[in-house]
Amino acid sequence: MSIQDPSGTLDLAAAAQLCKCSTSRLRTLARLGALPATKVGRQWVFPARLLQEWIDDRSIANVRPYLSPLRPPTITQVMTASTGAQRLEKSLKELRSGADQGRTR
Secondary structure (H helix, E strand, O other), X not given: OOOOOOOOEEOHHHHHHHHOOOHXXXXXXXXXXXXXXXXXXXXXXXXXXXXXXXXXXXXXXXXXXXXXXXXXXXXXXHHHHHHHHHHHHHHHHHHHXXXXXXXXX
């Protein structure tokens, strides 16, 4: 049997290949109504587009957003940042005063 016929359906073997699982597992899921499938005569038929959407939906549902733990800064981090800011402000004042002196000359 072909993997996908022109009608856009898959047989059990092709659907199992797409889902990367055994035919018995896929047959069980189909019997339980856990995925899009129907039985035509004695054969299971899987709409290829719906089966791919089912896989996509399950994949998206498994994604969890990464939440980084936000911790307050330590006292060392605060002091270092404060000291660095003070040094930067001092340097900027020196630069400004030097630029002002250059303009007056």
